[in-house]
Amino acid sequence: MDRDLLTHLPVIVAVARRGGFALAAAELGMSPSAVSHAV
Numbered sequence: 954m955d956r957d958l959l960t961h962l963p964v965i966v967a968v969a970r971r972g973g974f975a976l977a978a979a980e981l982g983m984s985p986s987a988v989s990h991a992v
């Protein structure tokens with residue numbers, strides 16, 4: 954499996970769970986821009 958996918962999977966899951974980049978970013982302690990880039 955691709956390493957990037959494994960690295961970014963928690964971010965993708967957080968976006969799906971929270972329904973948006975900003976809420977996922979707050980949950981993960983990241984900026985919305987960083988979350989967007991990871992997805």
